[in-house]
Amino acid sequence: MLRDITLGQYYSTESLIHKLDPRVKLWGTCFYIISLFCFKNFVGYLVAMLFLALVIRLSKVPFRFMVKGMKSIVFLLLITVGFNLFLTPGTPVVSLWKLKITWEGIVLASTMALRLSLLIISSSVMTLTTTPNNLTDGMEKMMGPLKLFKLPVHEVAMMMSIALRFIPILLEETDKIMKAQIARGADFESGNLFKRAKAMVPLLVPLFISAFRRANDLAMAMEARCYRGGEGRTKMKPLIYKKQDYLAYAGLLIYFVVSVALGRMTF
Amino acid sequence: MSIILDHINYIYGEDTTTPVHALKDICLQIQDGEFVGIIGHTGSGKSTLMQHLNGLVRATGGHIYYNGEDIYDRDYDMKKLRSKVGLVFQYPEHQLFEIDVFSDVCFGPKNLGLDRKETELRAYDALRKVGLPNELFYQSPFELSGGQKRRVAIAGVLAMKPEVLILDEPTAGLDPKGRDEILQQVKKLQTETGMTILLVSHSMEDVAEYVDRIIVMNDGSVLLEGAPRDVFSHYEELEAVGLAAPQVTYILNEFRKNGLDVDTSAITIGEAAQEIARALHR
Numbered sequence: 046m047l048r049d050i051t052l053g054q055y056y057s058t059e060s061l062i063h064k065l066d067p068r069v070k071l072w073g074t075c076f077y078i079i080s081l082f083c084f085k086n087f088v089g090y091l092v093a094m095l096f097l098a099l100v101i102r103l104s105k106v107p108f109r110f111m112v113k114g115m116k117s118i119v120f121l122l123l124i125t126v127g128f129n130l131f132l133t134p135g136t137p138v139v140s141l142w143k144l145k146i147t148w149e150g151i152v153l154a155s156t157m158a159l160r161l162s163l164l165i166i167s168s169s170v171m172t173l174t175t176t177p178n179n180l181t182d183g184m185e186k187m188m189g190p191l192k193l194f195k196l197p198v199h200e201v202a203m204m205m206s207i208a209l210r211f212i213p214i215l216l217e218e219t220d221k222i223m224k225a226q227i228a229r230g231a232d233f234e235s236g237n238l239f240k241r242a243k244a245m246v247p248l249l250v251p252l253f254i255s256a257f258r259r260a261n262d263l264a265m266a267m268e269a270r271c272y273r274g275g276e277g278r279t280k281m282k283p284l285i286y287k288k289q290d291y292l293a294y295a296g297l298l299i300y301f302v303v304s305v306a307l308g309r310m311t312f
Numbered sequence: 313m314s315i316i317l318d319h320i321n322y323i324y325g326e327d328t329t330t331p332v333h334a335l336k337d338i339c340l341q342i343q344d345g346e347f348v349g350i351i352g353h354t355g356s357g358k359s360t361l362m363q364h365l366n367g368l369v370r371a372t373g374g375h376i377y378y379n380g381e382d383i384y385d386r387d388y389d390m391k392k393l394r395s396k397v398g399l400v401f402q403y404p405e406h407q408l409f410e411i412d413v414f415s416d417v418c419f420g421p422k423n424l425g426l427d428r429k430e431t432e433l434r435a436y437d438a439l440r441k442v443g444l445p446n447e448l449f450y451q452s453p454f455e456l457s458g459g460q461k462r463r464v465a466i467a468g469v470l471a472m473k474p475e476v477l478i479l480d481e482p483t484a485g486l487d488p489k490g491r492d493e494i495l496q497q498v499k500k501l502q503t504e505t506g507m508t509i510l511l512v513s514h515s516m517e518d519v520a521e522y523v524d525r526i527i528v529m530n531d532g533s534v535l536l537e538g539a540p541r542d543v544f545s546h547y548e549e550l551e552a553v554g555l556a557a558p559q560v561t562y563i564l565n566e567f568r569k570n571g572l573d574v575d576t577s578a579i580t581i582g583e584a585a586q587e588i589a590r591a592l593h594r
């Protein structure tokens with residue numbers, strides 16, 4: 046029922062991309078997104094698309110999983126495209142009643158759509174190929190220097206990994222409670238907005254109670270095992286760069302330079 | 313009037329990398345007014361099977377007929393089915409949400425569209441049937457003990473007056489006294505109202521005394537099926553799949569092996585004691 050949310054879900058398989066250090070993938074996604082905002086022509090986007098296609102190919106994740114993540118932003122995408130299409134001033138191409146579609150509008154709308162789609166798909170690639178734990182480990186390591194500014198980096202990373210860990214558990218719990226209430230005749234699907242919001246009460250109350258109970262149990266279990274925060278804590282599997290990671294960084298650099306150079310050229 | 317399962321298959325997560333074939337080609341028939349026990353070890357597919365019976369989970373293959381009608385027919389009224397086949401989930405206390413016990417039990421009948429008077433009558437009746445003391449009716453359900461919560465949850469389903477009541481491990485985590493009380497009340501329901509009852513359990517002892525028929529599940533399929541005595545006579549097969557027959561079956565079989573001529577089909581302690589006494593006096 047609730048299982049089709051891919052953004053932030055790991056697809057387990059063996060591939061080159063899966064084996065990369067999470068820091069490579071995080072920086073890679075960062076720079077990929079930055080590159081998307083540097084382009085001034087379509088050649089840049091073409092390079093970006095090819096690069097992403099290559100990465101997806103290497104990751105061995107079926108393409109339909111990437112597209113699943115897109116579903117959640119279809120609405121946003123439509124609004125963006127709509128506004129850009131109709132509200133950009135310039136030379137008109139078609140005019141329908143009071144609405145004008147301009148050449149500039151078409152260009153802007155398609156760039157926007159491309160940019161948004163690539164952005165979502167590229168971050169999906171990262172989350173589909175990296176386990177949540179690896180991801181937070183990578184982030185913790187990357188944010189390490191911020192400790193100098195008294196930022197509780199370890200605690201933030203721990204909170205994030207716990208939150209991520211709880212998502213599937215809570216989804217499962219939601220599914221279970223939903224089924225139990227449907228078995229008692231609850232109706233979550235029909236009725237107007239107000240009625241549907243009211244129908245959520247039998248779902249949300251038990252869900253919150255169980256979330257609090259779980260959080261409480263977890264805190265207890267962590268304390269029982271002497272967890273006391275990040276100071277002086279070592280890792281069982283520390284992150285260490287390997288040869289493939291340096292190669293990936295090199296590939297990334299080449300992509301970035303080439304795509305931005307081509308993307309900002311005027312023909 | 314019966315429930316018929318015709319070659320039911322179910323696969324969890326069909327489009328993921330790790331599909332789980334939870335039910336494999338299940339064919340069963342459940343008669344009206346029967347008390348059926350379903351046993352099987354953890355992960356054998358009991359809960360999954362039970363969720364098929366009221367249409368909460370749709371089989372990947374096969375058909376289910378309730379009173380002769382295919383519940384997967386496009387114009388079959390699922391809501392009606394759910395009011396006829398009441399399902400009490402494993403750990404049902406996690407579904408309580410109202411401010412007091414009584415209103416929580418009213419939730420089911422209210423969803424059936426009954427008027428207030430009928431709803432309250434049914435809720436009161438259901439709470440009495442599960443043996444909850446009157447002074448707890450207006451307490452918050454979250455302040456009750458585990459066993460009391462369990463009763464409230466069962467009452468919540470009973471109040472819908474189902475024709476078939478499915479209980480998924482109603483006794484898990486209860487003490488022996490609470491367990492016996494709940495099972496006795498369920499048995500009483502069956503004899504008094506003629507309700508069909510399906511009871512899921514891990515424990516043979518639980519079901520041996522009460523049920524008419526036992527279905528043993530193993531790894532998604534039906535391993536054995538029949539009256540308790542017949543099923544327990546296959547105690548070696550049961551052991552091979554990680555289940556056990558009641559203790560008395562073992563004791564009687566030991567007696568027999570050592571030369572005492574006892575009938576090994578007794579399933580309760582009382583019956584076994586009588587049987588041993590009879591054999592010794594001869």
Ligand SMILES: Nc1ncnc2c1ncn2[C@@H]1O[C@H](COP(=O)(O)OP(=O)(O)OP(=O)(O)O)[C@@H](O)[C@H]1O
Nearest residue numbers: 324325332334352353354355356357358359360361
């Ligand atoms: N929501 C789910 N997603 C994926 N697999 C599931 C899900 N629920 C159950 N399974 C799998 O289906 C199989 C049968 O599970 P089921 O809950 O029906 O077992 P059970 O017999 O009720 O076990 P228990 O005695 O522990 O309650 C198990 O292998 C389980 O891992």
Ligand SMILES: [Mg+2]
Nearest residue numbers: 358359402480
């Ligand atoms: Mg179960």
